[in-house]
Amino acid sequence: MVRRRDVAVSLLCLSKGDHDGHGETRKKELVRAAVSFGMTPDSVIIVEDQNLPDDPKKAWNVALVAKTIEAVVVAGDVDTVFTFDRQGVSGHPNHIAAYMGVKHMALTSQRFKLRPINAYALESIGIVRKYCSIIDTVFSLSILLSSKESLVFVSDVQAYSIGVQAMSMHESQMVWFRKLYLAFSRYMFINTYSKIN
Template sequence: MDMSLVNTVANYVNVLLNETVWYFKEIAWQLVIAVIAYLCVCIFLYILLLNVSHKAWQLPGPPARVLLVIAHPDDEVMFFGPMIYWMINQRDCEVYLLCLTIGGDKKRKEELWASARILGIPEANVTILMSTQLPDDPKVQWPKNIVAETILLHVESYRINAVVTFDKRGVSGHRNHISIFYGVASLCMENKLPTYCKMYVLETVNILRKYTLVLDLPISLLSTSYWYLLSFKQRRNIHTAMRAHKSQYVWFRKLYMGFSRYAFVNTLQEINSLDLELDIDFDDE
C-alpha cells in the first residue's frame, strides 16, 4: 500500500477527531453557560418575588370561603401547602377542608386534624368521610356522581366561593385524585354549581419539573394563571404540618418534601364548562 495514501488517511482521521473533540468542548461550554445563566435567572426571580406582593397572581377576590377537596390525609400538605399558607394568612378568607377517605387507618384522622391545626385550619372546618363507595385504592376510580354530590353539598352548606382540587392527572396519577377532578368537572358541565362558586385545579407537571424546587420557577410562572410561592423559611410550616402525619412520614416522603416543587410553589388553573367539554372530547378521541 502506498505510504502517502496511508499518511493522508491518518491525517484526515486526526483532523476529524480533533474537530469532533473541539466541537463537543464548545457544546459543553455552551451548556455550562446556559445552565449557569438559567440558575441566575431562577435565583434572581425568586429573590425578586419574595420582595413584592403576590396578590395579583393569587385567586381573585380573594374568595371569602375556599373548599379544598383532597382524597387522603396528607394530600393537603404534600400538594397544596403553599396555597393553604397564603390563604390562611389573608384577611376575610376562610379555608374549609374536605377529605374523602380516612386513608385506610383511623389514626390518620387524628393526624389530619393535627396537620390542619398547624396549618391554621380550624378543626370545625375539616370534614373527613368514611364511605365504602370511596375506598382508598390507587387502582379504583370513584363514582363521579358520589364525589360530585358530596362536593355540591359542602358548597351549598357553607356557601363556598372557590373549590380547589386536583386536575385530571391528579399530580401523582392516583386514581382517587383523578376521580375528584371528574366529580367537579361533572358539576361544571351540568351547570349544578351556584353562580357564586368557581372551580380551580392544581396543575400537574412532569417528573423532571416535579423535583426541581426553585429551578421550576420560571416555567411555572409563565405557564399558569394563578400561583402561590413560599420562601424557604415559610416552608418550615409546611414541613412541620407534614410531620404531624406520623404514620406516613417515612424516608421517601421526607425526600419528597425536601425536593418537591409542590411544597414550594402551587400553580392553579380555573376550569369552566366549555374548556372541560373540549378537553374531555379530546381525551375520548
Template sequence: MNLLHALLLPLTLTLTWLYALTTRTAPPRNKRITLLIAHPDDEAMFFSPTLLALTKPHLNNTLSVICLSTGNADGIGHIRKHELVASCARLGVARERVQSIDHPELQDQMHSPWPSSTIARVLRERHEVLPDVLITFDERGVSGHPNHISCLRGAQEWVLGLSEAAGVELWMLGTVGVVRKYLFVLDCVVQAVLGGGRGGAGGKGAGWFVSTVGEVRVAREAMVSDHRSQMRWFRWGWIGLSRYMVVNGLERG
C-alpha cells in the same frame, strides 16, 4: 474558583426564590374557599403553598377542607383523619372546618376511579353555603393517582349541576413532569421560560402561590409532626425536593 462553585447553588436558589416571591399572585380576599382532596396528607404534600397563602387572617377568607377518604388502605384511617385535622390547623384551617368522609364507594385504593356522582353528592350534602372557589387536583392528579383524578371529575359534575348564578369557580392544581416536580423552587425559572400564565402546566392561570422559607418549614412540620404515620423514607425526598412544597400553580377549570 472552588469558592465560586460552592456559592453558585445557594446563590441561584436565593435569587430564584426572591424572583418567585415578587411574581406570586396576590391572594383573593373575603372568599369562601373549599379544598377538595382524596387522602389525609394531600393538603400538606401538594397544597400547602395554597393553604398558607389563603389562610392569612388579614385576607378574611373562610377555608374548608373536604377529604373524600380517611386514607384507610393500611387500616389506620382512624389515625389519619386526626392527623389531617392537626395538619390543617398548622396550615391555617380551623379544626371544625375539616371533614373526612368514610363512604363505601370512596375508599383509599389505586385500582379504579371513584364514582363522580358520589363525589358530587358528597359536595352537595357538605355545603350548606356554596363556596366562591373550589380547589382540587387537575386531570393528571399530580401523581396520576386515580383517587386524585376522581376529585376533579366529581368537582366538575357538582359545579356543572349548579346554576350559573351560583358563581362557584373551580381551580385545579397544575401537574408538571417528573423532572420539574423535583426542582423545588428552581421550577419557577422553568415556568417563567415556558410561559403559559401562572398555572402549573400552562393555560388559564388562577393563582401562583409561593411560600417563604418560614412557610416551607411550616409545611414540612405538617408532614413530619402531624402526619407521622406516613413518614416513610421516600417522604423525606418529597418534602426536601418537591416543587409542590414551595410552589403551587393553579388553573381555572
C-alpha cells in the same frame, strides 16, 4: 390562604385514608396538619362513605363525588374550590376522581347556574420539574404570565417551614420518599392552578 383574614378556608377529604388500615390515625394526622396551617379542627371535613374507599385499584363514581362535594360547597357557602387535575399529581385514581367530580359539579349542577363557583385544578408536572425544588419558579411564573385563567402560589420561607411541619404530622405516611419530597419537591415551594370552569 389561611393567613388572609378575608378568606375562610375549609379542607375536604373524600376518604379517611384507610387503605392500609390506618384510617383513624390518618384522620387525626390530617386534623393536626390543618391546625398547624392555622385552621380550626372543625374546618376539616372528612367523608366516610364506603362507596368512596381509599383504594388505588377502585374507581370512584364521578356523580357521587360531585354530589358529595356539592353538599359541602352548598352547606359552607363556598365560592372557590381547589382540587387535583386530571392526572391527580401522582396518577392516583382517587385524586383523579376528585378532579372529575369537581369538574362535573361545576359544569352541570343547576345550583351553580345563577351563582357559579370558581374551580381550580392543581397542575401536575413531569418528574424532572417536580423535583427541581424552587428552581421550577422560572417555568411556573411563565405560565402565570401567559394565562389569565391560572393562579400561582409561591411559599416564602415561613410558609415552606409550616408546610414541612404539616407534612410531618402525617407520621403514618412518612416513608423515605416523602422525606425527599419535603426537601426537593417544587410543590413545597410553588403550585400552579388552572381554572376548570
